[in-house]
Amino acid sequence: MMSSERTVEQWAAEVARLEHQIAELQQRVQWYEEQFRLAKHRQFGASQERSDAHQLHLFNEAETLAGSPMDAAQETITYTRKKKTAGQRELALAHLPVERITYVLPEGDRVCDTCHGPLHAMSQEIRRELQVIPAQVKVIEHVQEVYACRQCERDALTTPIKTAPMPRPVYPGSLASPSLLAFTLHQKFTEHLPLYRQEQEWARLGVPLSRQTLANWVIYAAHTWLKPVYRTLKHSLVQQDIVQADETTLTVLHETGRRAEQKSYMWLYRTGREGPPIVLYEYQPGRQGAYARQFLTGFRGYLQCDGYVGYREVPDATLIGCWAHARRYFVEALQTLPPAARDGPSAIRDGLEFCNAIFRIERDLRDVSAADRHTARHARSRPVLARFAQWLRRQKRHTLPHSPLGKAVTYCLNQWKPLTRFLEDGRLEVDNNRSERAIKPFVTGRKNWLFANTPRGAQASAITLSLIQTAKENGLEPRAYLQYLFEQLPQRDLSNAASWADCLPWSPTLPAHVRTPANPATP
Template structure:
C-alpha cells in the first residue's frame, strides 16, 4: 500500500491573492474594452461623420445650459417672431462677370423691316434689351504645322562658288521628336494635377476628340516636361524658399509600385515645405522613399528660423531651427476624445469639453487678431493668450493622474504635455501662426489627387509629380491660372538662355512681368 503525502488546503491568503489577481485582470480587460469601443466610435466618425473640426460654442456648455441662460428678470415674450425672405442685393452678377471676356451679338431689324406699321415712317433705335449668358468653349484639338522656309540667292546659285542659305527663325519644340506642343503638355499636366484626372481617363477623353494618344505617351510628356523645364523653376523657388525665416512642413504617404529593392505595397512619402502667411507664397513638394528625419535635414540645409510642424519626431534633428507646434492637432485630439466617449461617460465628457474649450479660446483670440500687424499681435498674445496657456497647463497637470493613459482623453492630455514647449512658442513672434493648417491645406490637393490616380508607377514618375505639383500649387497661391502659366513656361523656356538670372526671374510665379493671361480674373486664392 502506497503512502501519499497529504495535500494542504488553500489558505485564505491564497484566495485573497487569486482574487486580487483576477480583479487586476478584470480591470485590464475593461480598460482594453473601453479603448476598443473608443476606436470604433472614432472610426465611425471618420467614415460617416463630418470632417469639419468647427465646434459650436453653445455645444460646449450644454451640460450647464439651464444655469447659464436662466434669468428671472426677463418676462416671457407675448409677441411671436416672424421670419421673412429678403431679395438678394443687385449688382452681384455684374461684379462676378466684369473681368471675363465679352462677346456682343446685336439683333437689329433689316432696312426693309424698319418701317412703322401704323404710318409707314422710318423707325429709329429707341432702346435695347440685354440678356447675358455664360458661353463655355470646350477644349479642341487641332494639328499645328510649323513650316520653316529656307532662302537662297538665285544670282549666287548661277554665278558664285558659294551660295548663302538663310533660314527663317522657328520656335524650338518643347519636346523634340514628339507631338507635344506647349499647350498639349500644359493641358495634360493640369488635367492630372489640378483636375485629378488619371492618364487612362485622359486617354479616353482625347479619343472623343478624334485623336488616339496612349497613356504611356502622356506620361512621357509629363516626365520630360517636369525634369527638363519645370525643374528649372523648381530650383529657383527652392533657393527663394531657404531665404525666408518662417516655413511650414508636412508629409503624407504615397505608393510607388516599381522601386528598386522594395515591394510594391511599401509606403513612400511626399514631403511638403512652404512659406508663411506674410511672405511670397512658395509651395514645394519633395518625394522620398521613407519618413526618416534625414530628409528634412537635407532639404532644409542652410535654413535658419522658425518651422511650423505637427508632433512628428522626425523634425527634431534640425539644427538652427525653432520648431513651432500645431494647436489644431491638439484641439483635434480633444475633439476625437469627445467623439470617442459613450453617452454615459458624463464626467469624462465634461473634462474633454474643458480641454476643447481651452483650445477654442486660443483660436478665438487669433481670430480677433487676424488683421493686426505682427507687432500688435505679439503684444496682444502676451496679454490675452499667455493667461489661457498658463491656466491650460495647470489643468493638464491636474488631469493627468485622473484619466486612463491609453484612453482618447488620456492621449489628448499626453500629446499636449509632450508638445507643450513647441505649442507655446507661437508667442515668440507675431508673424508665427497658432497652427500648421497652412501646410495641411497645401498638401490637400495631392491627397485628393491620390484618391483618383492611387499610385505612381516609378520613382522617376513620383519625382516628376513632386516638381509639377510644386509649380502648379505655387502658381495657384500667387493667383495664376495653372494652364496658362504652364503654357507660357513651355513656350519661353526652350527658346531662352536659362542661365540668365533676370530672364528666369521674370518667369517666377510671383513675377509682376508675367503676361496678363496668366492671371485669374476675380481670383479667389
C-alpha cells in the first residue's frame, strides 16, 4: 500500500467528520429557514395571536370525541350572530340633538284626486340622517370695562378706578383660547395629526397659524397647566399597591451629548384593575433601570412588566410576569414551522396549549370578585401550572437552547417565579396587556410624527398623552376635558392642589359635557 493512500480508519474518520459537518449545516439552514418564516410572518402575517379553534381541544380529545355522535353521516352546523334589537339605532342616537324638518302638502293640493274631498294627515314617514357641522373659527374679543367716579375726578385729589372682573387668559399675549389649545393637543395626541398638517388645515380655513406657533402652544400648555395635574396623578399612582409598566423607543433629534440616531425611551406606568385609572408616560434618554427606580420612588407593592431586568432595580417592588409574553414565544415558534406542520401535533403546540389553558380559566373568572378569583386560581390554575413546569423541565433537556422552542422554554423557566405570582392576589392580572394597550396610542402617533425635536418637546408629549389617556380611562372626552382644564386652571392657585382637586379625571363633580356620552345600546 502506498503511503499517499488513506487507510480505512482515516476514511472512516473523514466520513464521520463530514457527517458531523453536514448535520451542523442542516441545523444552521433549518435555523435560517425558521428565522425567514418568522420574519415573513411579522412583516405580512396577521398580528393576532389566536389559536386555531380545532387546536383548542388537543388536551381534552377524549372528552370531545365521547360527546360526539357516532354516525359520521349526520352533521349539524351551527353558528351565532349578534341579535338585532328593535330600536337599537334610536337608543344609540338618543343623546344627540334633533332638528326636525316637516314637509307638508300646500293647502291647494290637499284635495282627493277621486272625489275632490278634503285630505287629512293620516300618518308620517320619517327618514333619519346624521349631519356633520364642520369646524368653525371666530374671534372672541374680551372687553374689560374700566369705571371711574365723575365727582372724585372734579373734587378729589385721587380718583378711584374699578375694573370689571375678567377671566385670566390661558396664554397671555397670544391668540390661543382654551378651546383652540385643547383642539390642537387633541388633534396631535388623540387623532395623531402632526402639526404641519394642522398648519395646512388652518390655512384652508383662512387662519394663518404656523407649525412653530402651534409647537410653542403645545409645549407651553403642557408645562404650564398640565404638568401640575401630571404630578398629582403620579403621586396617586405610587400610592397604589399594583402598578403595570412598559416602555418603547423614541427618537429625539436635538439632545445635548447625544446623536440624533440614538434611541431614547418613552416609559409607561399605569394602575391595575382596581383604584382610580391612571396612565402616565415619562420620557427618558435611556432604558436603564435607574429611571424606573426614580419614577417609582415611594412605591411598595406588585409591579407587572414584561421580564425586562431593569425593573429589578425598583426597591420594595414584587415583580409579576406576563403570560402574554410567554405565550407569544410559542406563537412565534409555531410560525417558524413549515405551513404543513403547523396544524399537526408538536411540542410547540403542547406549550401553546398550556398557555391557552391559563387564559381560558381567566376568561371564566373575569367577572368574579378578587377573593373568588384567588380561590378559583388555586383550584384550577395551580394544577395546570404544575403540569406545565414538569413539561418545561423535560423539554429543556431535549431542546436546543437557541431554537425557537428552546427560547420559549428558557423564557418560561427563567420567568417562572414572576409568572406564577398572580396566584398570590386575586386582583393581579395574568398578563401585562393593559399597559401594552395603553402604550399603543403613543406608538400609533409615532408613526405619523416620527420623532421629537427636543427633550422639552418629548416631555410635553409625555405629559399631554398622560392626561389624554387617563381621561379616556375615566370615561372622559379628551378634547372637552382639556378645554375644561384650560378654562379652570388659570383661575385657580396651582400651588394649592386642593383648590383644583375637583378638576382631576375621576372627580365626581366634573361637568357632564366633559364625559363621553354613554351608548344605551351597549350592554
